[in-house]
Amino acid sequence: MKARLLNNKEEWKGSPESIPYRPNRKIIIGLLVLVGLGLSALGFVLWYVPTIGLKNLHPSLPYVFGVIVGGMLAVTLGGLVLMGVALIKGRIVVSSPAFRGVLIKLFLPLMMLVGGVAGIPRIRIEQAFIELNNRLVRETIRRRGRGLAPNRLVLLMPHCIQYDNCRIKVTREVRNCVGCGRCEIGDLIDVSDKYGVKLFVLTGGTVARRKLVEYRPDAVVAVACERDLTSGVQDAYPLPVIAVINKRPNGYCIETGVNIEDVKRALEDLLNPEPSPQAG
Numbered sequence: 001m002k003a004r005l006l007n008n009k010e011e012w013k014g015s016p017e018s019i020p021y022r023p024n025r026k027i028i029i030g031l032l033v034l035v036g037l038g039l040s041a042l043g044f045v046l047w048y049v050p051t052i053g054l055k056n057l058h059p060s061l062p063y064v065f066g067v068i069v070g071g072m073l074a075v076t077l078g079g080l081v082l083m084g085v086a087l088i089k090g091r092i093v094v095s096s097p098a099f100r101g102v103l104i105k106l107f108l109p110l111m112m113l114v115g116g117v118a119g120i121p122r123i124r125i126e127q128a129f130i131e132l133n134n135r136l137v138r139e140t141i142r143r144r145g146r147g148l149a150p151n152r153l154v155l156l157m158p159h160c161i162q163y164d165n166c167r168i169k170v171t172r173e174v175r176n177c178v179g180c181g182r183c184e185i186g187d188l189i190d191v192s193d194k195y196g197v198k199l200f201v202l203t204g205g206t207v208a209r210r211k212l213v214e215y216r217p218d219a220v221v222a223v224a225c226e227r228d229l230t231s232g233v234q235d236a237y238p239l240p241v242i243a244v245i246n247k248r249p250n251g252y253c254i255e256t257g258v259n260i261e262d263v264k265r266a267l268e269d270l271l272n273p274e275p276s277p278q279a280g
């Protein structure tokens with residue numbers, strides 16, 4: 001443990017909580033139902049409109065087309081049900097990277113669209129997405145049956161986690177930090193040493209992408225706000241990312257924090273996964 005420069009009376013206890021960031025189940029259910037209804041209506045229109053012309057070509061063509069559209073709709077609605085089960089019951093039925101791809105490429109934009117129309121705050125949708133993404137990544141690693149190598153993981157932190165008045169530049173070399181205890185970077189260095197993973201404090205998404213290209217890790221644990229995590233998980237796909245939502249006692253982008261236990265849990269789940277109760 002690094003020496004702390006604060007005296008005992010001032011001992012810093014970590015960032016206070018900011019906003020509750022666990023996804024709200026009622027919102028998730030409402031969102032999934034709305035997406036399901038929207039898709040069903042779209043499926044009906046996609047089937048009905050062309051059938052007028054198809055009937056003139058051959059009387060059975062509308063039925064053939066109906067089976068195709070109905071099949072695609074059934075698969076999509078099935079995916080929505082699996083997402084609902086994963087988020088609400090915690091049971092992951094399908095955990096393949098491809099299913100995470102469907103979540104990222106198809107369901108997330110649909111949830112954003114429908115949620116926007118229904119007036120659901122964007123942050124709630126992002127929280128639901130992050131929760132589901134994390135569950136899928138964790139379950140994929142569990143079903144793999146063995147953890148990842150520590151030197152194949154990276155831990156990415158936003159630079160706003162640093163104490164605002166700290167004069168030490170940690171974005172170029174995090175180990176410049178002297179662990180004074182005024183922000184969580186000293187604790188994160190301890191975590192990085194304990195688990196043997198690389199730690200970077202980054203100034204933005206472009207630098208994050210560059211680090212991933214440079215180090216080509218097998219998985220990432222990233223800390224940021226919901227918006228940055230959502231776009232980061234999308235950009236990094238198919239690379240598995242466990243996203244940890246930061247704390248914002250002073251608002252966005254200034255002296256943010258993180259629950260160190262959440263970071264450790266994410267690393268444990270990637271390095272030493274528990275055997276999956278759903279495997280086999």
Ligand code: SF4
Pocket residue numbers: 162163166167168170177178179180181182183184185186
């Ligand atoms: S980065 Fe944070 S912990 Fe490190 S020296 Fe600066 S204020 Fe202290």
